[in-house]
Amino acid sequence: MRHALDITRKDDFAAWYQAVVSQADLAEESGVRGCMVIKPWGWGIWERIQRLLDDRIKETGHENCYFPLFIPLSYFAKEAEHVEGFAKEMAVVTHHRLKSENGALVVDPDAKLEEPLVVRPTSETVIGQAMGRWIQSWRDLPLKLNQWANVVRWEMRTRMFLRTSEFLWQEGHTAHATGEDAMEETLLMLEVYRSFAEDVLAIPVIAGEKPENERFPGADATYSIEAMMQDGKALQAGTSHYLGTTFSQAADISYQDDQGAQQLCHTTSWGVSTRLIGGVIMTHGDDDGLRVPPRIAPHQIIVLPMLRGKDGDGDIIAYCEEIRKTLTSQDAFREPVRVLLDPRPGKAAQKRWDWVRKGAPIIVEVGPRDMASEQVSVLRRDRLWREDGKADINGESRDDFLFNAASLLEEIQENLFTEAQTRRDEAIRTDIEDMDAIAEYFAEGADKPGWIRAAWSRPTGEALDRIVEQLKALKLTLRNIPNEGGKPEAACIFTGEEAAEYIYIARAY
Amino acid sequence: MRHALDITRKDDFAAWYQAVVSQADLAEESGVRGCMVIKPWGWGIWERIQRLLDDRIKETGHENCYFPLFIPLSYFAKEAEHVEGFAKEMAVVTHHRLKSENGALVVDPDAKLEEPLVVRPTSETVIGQAMGRWIQSWRDLPLKLNQWANVVRWEMRTRMFLRTSEFLWQEGHTAHATGEDAMEETLLMLEVYRSFAEDVLAIPVIAGEKPENERFPGADATYSIEAMMQDGKALQAGTSHYLGTTFSQAADISYQDDQGAQQLCHTTSWGVSTRLIGGVIMTHGDDDGLRVPPRIAPHQIIVLPMLRGKDGDGDIIAYCEEIRKTLTSQDAFREPVRVLLDPRPGKAAQKRWDWVRKGAPIIVEVGPRDMASEQVSVLRRDRLWREDGKADINGESRDDFLFNAASLLEEIQENLFTEAQTRRDEAIRTDIEDMDAIAEYFAEGADKPGWIRAAWSRPTGEALDRIVEQLKALKLTLRNIPNEGGKPEAACIFTGEEAAEYIYIARAY
Known part of the structure; x- marks a missing residue:
């Protein structure tokens, strides 16, 4: 690809x-x-x-x-x-x-x-x-x-x-x-x-x-x-x-x-x-640009007529306008679906990739052949590529697409969340037990370090200052003590004392 | 009053x-x-x-x-x-x-x-x-x-x-x-x-x-x-x-x-x-405070329970909440009606007049007697006073009020516009024919001077500067040349030349 x-x-x-x-x-x-x-x-x-x-x-x-x-x-x-x-x-x-x-x-x-x-x-x-x-x-x-x-x-x-x-x-x-x-x-x-x-x-x-x-x-x-x-x-x-x-x-x-x-x-x-x-x-974001979650996308669906600069263009635009109207009359997330018909001049492929980079959740392309067969070509921004490295654009019956579009938006929203959550959870280490292990984990060159969730005893004052200094030398910071963390079955990794809670440690923006 | x-x-x-x-x-x-x-x-x-x-x-x-x-x-x-x-x-x-x-x-x-x-x-x-x-x-x-x-x-x-x-x-x-x-x-x-x-x-x-x-x-x-x-x-x-x-x-x-x-x-x-x-x-605004046109009122209808600090208060609030819900489910100006239920502590009369000063378009009061007879007491901010000098609060069947509330809001919006338009049109003088007459009309002490609509020939440069100076001495300014003014059947009041258009003259903020 x-x-x-x-x-x-x-x-x-x-x-x-x-x-x-x-x-x-x-x-x-x-x-x-x-x-x-x-x-x-x-x-x-x-x-x-x-x-x-x-x-x-x-x-x-x-x-x-x-x-x-x-x-x-x-x-x-x-x-x-x-x-x-x-x-x-x-x-x-x-x-x-x-x-x-x-x-x-x-x-x-x-x-x-x-x-x-x-x-x-x-x-x-x-x-x-x-x-x-x-x-x-x-x-x-x-x-x-x-x-x-x-x-x-x-x-x-x-x-x-x-x-x-x-x-x-x-x-x-x-x-x-x-x-x-x-x-x-x-x-x-x-x-x-x-x-x-x-x-x-x-x-x-x-x-x-x-x-x-x-x-x-x-x-x-x-x-x-x-x-x-x-x-x-x-x-x-x-x-x-x-x-x-x-x-x-x-x-x-x-x-x-x-x-x-x-x-x-x-x-x-x-x-x-x-x-x-x-x-x-x-x-x-991914290597093709942004992916905007549907709930905050200014336009959730882009309807792209494939224009040829010929007589038939007007018909295609009219067909697209019907699609736009039907979509707009539907609700996703209990709000009207936001749809843009983009009939600007320019090459269809270039326009498609502009919208891909911008991260519009769904792009629908309509050419003369789609119109003739009452079809549309659909691109989902959350699943852009097929395994063979080609863009995963699927011809679909127009009516099926219209029927499913709102729930597809909700599905994309959920997919983005699940993808991010899985990635995050996999990148949280919960098995690191002391400062040396932290240093090793965050050593230069270590691949994709992620976060550490550690048991801690909430040290304060100078004891805390010393920990903060040590972490700072590793470019690390204490992030937060999760409200939903529960009580660890372990000792504080800094003080060795009994730990009542967890804390996240990470590099940060 | x-x-x-x-x-x-x-x-x-x-x-x-x-x-x-x-x-x-x-x-x-x-x-x-x-x-x-x-x-x-x-x-x-x-x-x-x-x-x-x-x-x-x-x-x-x-x-x-x-x-x-x-x-x-x-x-x-x-x-x-x-x-x-x-x-x-x-x-x-x-x-x-x-x-x-x-x-x-x-x-x-x-x-x-x-x-x-x-x-x-x-x-x-x-x-x-x-x-x-x-x-x-x-x-x-x-x-x-x-x-x-x-x-x-x-x-x-x-x-x-x-x-x-x-x-x-x-x-x-x-x-x-x-x-x-x-x-x-x-x-x-x-x-x-x-x-x-x-x-x-x-x-x-x-x-x-x-x-x-x-x-x-x-x-x-x-x-x-x-x-x-x-x-x-x-x-x-x-x-x-x-x-x-x-x-x-x-x-x-x-x-x-x-x-x-x-x-x-x-x-x-x-x-x-x-x-x-x-x-x-x-x-x-009037001598009782602001009157907010319904389309821009943050709350269009205030529901005021008349609370006594007694056992029955909960019932009144529940009755008011039903009214609020029913109103909110309706549309005025193609948007849901915006309703506030105001159950804060405080004297009912004081709360009423607070909302009058703020200019809420409709205030609905509900006391125990209203509730018993399935009524509400309605105050329209655009028609606050009866001729006898008392506040024009009218008992009304709750169901009638609920049925009419959205169109009442639209009526109030229109009334405010018509009132302002009538007042303005009456205060535009169109019969003033030269600078002396302007000076006389705007003399100190003249009651409610309003605007002048005058025929003019669109003088420019120094000729315009002289007119602007003369008007300035009267604290007047040229406002604008109306797009919909038509062509006057009169000569320019400043130059005596043929006039192709009108201009408004007024004191201004």
């Missing part, structure tokens, strides 16, 4: 990733340092992610709102711990005017702001201030807010979708009367992220608590979903933080309880970002 | 506006200069606007995408004319790091950017650069893009929704092979805005061309929709620009035609913003 990309995952995974981003027409460098242009196909995937996750955020009782892009520098000073841990690499607005000088445009030195404004890297500070204003009594609780926004972190090394200076995300911020309520919310949103990643993105994830050293600055506990990419590295795909009263103290988020006493609120925050698209690429 | 706001439109329109923004819980000052916090009810209206306008943008063949927040200063230099006309008041990022100094956070002087980055005030420059890269041949045309984004203009005097330093909008940018194609697109989007304003926002507008002096910098022609607010002032609610080849020349947006010759593209841009919410307030 001749693959549709000129580089394979095995050759160079990082270069393959960039090739998919570019050749699936997802995004490109913008000319602005660390910022990307998200192109229509990439944006369409993000719109689907937004729509479906937003539904779940609303179903769980949250309201959307919008807070300012700029945060006065002084707001950060109030949350010393938060900022200390946070990268200080932020974009800072210092002036508010340009002027012409000798025919050139320059920053007007007379237009310096009294107080610099930071472009939000996250909005705990400004939303905390508002919560302090809005919450008076126990009747105002819980307050469950979310916003979809762009944020900026001045990253030194950027990679499209995975780490960009500007990125898009949703950030949830909630305030509660008690620590129990806030913890329940933290775990609720972790579960929303887990089920969203698995059911919608078809990405299997481990939901669990981050170890102490990986907590969000200011958080009492941080939870994450961790996904395994095809190179065996972990991608933290979403986080949910139980913030205790750290931010309530800083912003005076307090309420009068039903006895008339003043109490501090307990808060949470949680977010996922455009990074998820990077996760989709590295989970489902 | 005792109104739900403590200020009326007649008392002080500007103060009334701020009272509605605040008491309908739409938005509030953020503490960050010129930036507002959009609260859940205000954001919910914006989400509705986004969703319904986005559908129309896609139906007319545009694709969404996303470009960077930051634009390098040098990009602006290329479009001298564009920037010269544009306010130079922009937020400029000059540094990328904070540091701690004597326990305080300061901007790190060692982290100065090599090139300042401007926070986008609009994206012609950066999108033009991308179009230059993406367009090679006539086959790539037309290229029809849109993005939903935040933009920043450093406004000196801000007013919530109407003029804020950061605001949210959509900006469409398209490139075409010929001037005719680009002009057709410009007018198509003007028509999309017109029908959206009228059918969705229930705001009657005049669609037409701006006079030469009001063109977007760099545009060959600018079109707008103009709405009349209740104080008689005009609000420019959306613009569509035919940019000719100005931006194509600057960013080298060119294509090879089917003869192999290199040609410049013709481009357009068009946008509407969160300002539309200001227009909704000033068109539909």
Whole structure:
């Protein structure tokens, strides 16, 4: 078979990733340092992610709102711990005017702001201030807010979708009367992220608590979903933080309880970002480009008329339009099927491979012979090649195809998930018993290292620091302690003490 | 009657506006200069606007995408004319790091950017650069893009929704092979805005061309929709620009035609913003707060159980939940009816008036007596008061209400439009024949001045400048030349020459 990309995952995974981003027409460098242009196909995937996750955020009782892009520098000073841990690499607005000088445009030195404004890297500070204003009594609780926004972190090394200076995300911020309520919310949103990643993105994830050293600055506990990419590295795909009263103290988020006493609120925050698209690429992409799970595909089915630039073309397009209409009137995943009829000029084979690289789940080709025999030629993106190395395009009765298309989409969604889950499960080692064995397993040149699931006793403080240092020398990090891990029948691989839980160890993005 | 706001439109329109923004819980000052916090009810209206306008943008063949927040200063230099006309008041990022100094956070002087980055005030420059890269041949045309984004203009005097330093909008940018194609697109989007304003926002507008002096910098022609607010002032609610080849020349947006010759593209841009919410307030608000047109109401019907804090409350809530479910299963405007059951603690009357101020189209109250007699008490926000000065709450059979609710929503939508249209049409003077008469009509103290529709001969250059100056002294501006105005049977009121068209003159926001 001749693959549709000129580089394979095995050759160079990082270069393959960039090739998919570019050749699936997802995004490109913008000319602005660390910022990307998200192109229509990439944006369409993000719109689907937004729509479906937003539904779940609303179903769980949250309201959307919008807070300012700029945060006065002084707001950060109030949350010393938060900022200390946070990268200080932020974009800072210092002036508010340009002027012409000798025919050139320059920053007007007379237009310096009294107080610099930071472009939000996250909005705990400004939303905390508002919560302090809005919450008076126990009747105002819980307050469950979310916003979809762009944020900026001045990253030194950027990679499209995975780490960009500007990125898009949703950030949830909630305030509660008690620590129990806030913890329940933290775990609720972790579960929303887990089920969203698995059911919608078809990405299997481990939901669990981050170890102490990986907590969000200011958080009492941080939870994450961790996904395994095809190179065996972990991608933290979403986080949910139980913030205790750290931010309530800083912003005076307090309420009068039903006895008339003043109490501090307990808060949470949680977010996922455009990074998820990077996760989709590295989970489902193959040597022919992207494969988009049907639930987030902007177009789920592409109808490609094989045009000859001749008189019969109009008939073929009309035949295709009928197919498009019939498909659109059906539901998959309880939504109307999304179908694109692509009658643009150009060679049919080239157009087919463009859609293959973009990862449209189903491509249906219709030529004059198909039309004459009431057939269509169907290509499934999840099963592209036959064993003989030819593209697996199958002639099929049009009516059979129309009858089965919606369930075929659901089948493809499930196949992608199962494939990813099987690959991940096979790449998790559970039999490694000490640091030496870890070092051996992750030695340079070891093929496809994957993750380690180890028993551990949750060491803290300096004991934890030493473990983190040792792992760092191997470029490894502690990922998370799975919620559903159960109790090991083994001793902690670091301390030898009795272990109450498991932890995942991996290289990571 | 005792109104739900403590200020009326007649008392002080500007103060009334701020009272509605605040008491309908739409938005509030953020503490960050010129930036507002959009609260859940205000954001919910914006989400509705986004969703319904986005559908129309896609139906007319545009694709969404996303470009960077930051634009390098040098990009602006290329479009001298564009920037010269544009306010130079922009937020400029000059540094990328904070540091701690004597326990305080300061901007790190060692982290100065090599090139300042401007926070986008609009994206012609950066999108033009991308179009230059993406367009090679006539086959790539037309290229029809849109993005939903935040933009920043450093406004000196801000007013919530109407003029804020950061605001949210959509900006469409398209490139075409010929001037005719680009002009057709410009007018198509003007028509999309017109029908959206009228059918969705229930705001009657005049669609037409701006006079030469009001063109977007760099545009060959600018079109707008103009709405009349209740104080008689005009609000420019959306613009569509035919940019000719100005931006194509600057960013080298060119294509090879089917003869192999290199040609410049013709481009357009068009946008509407969160300002539309200001227009909704000033068109539909009354002395009791906001009235939200049903199509953009986040909740169209509020079901309010009259709870007593007694045993029977559970039964009332269950009865209300049945009503909510039945309503939600129906369609209004070909979408499921959006219903909120509001069982929060609090006095029933206070909750009713909260929803009145927010402008929910229909409020349904259910007490024990309603439930016993299978009734509901219905309040229509478009007809709040009886002639005797009491709130017009009507007992009605529950089944009748359920049967009629969807069409009642459609009726309220239409009523709001008709009311606004009648008011506007009555406030347009068409009998004013010269500048003196204009001055007299707009003299200080004149009650409810409204607009003037005048015959004019489209003067240009210095002749136009003189007219603009004279009008400016009266705080008046030329609004637009209506597309549907026809040919006047009169001479130009400024030049006395034969007039081929009309123009609207008004005070404006």
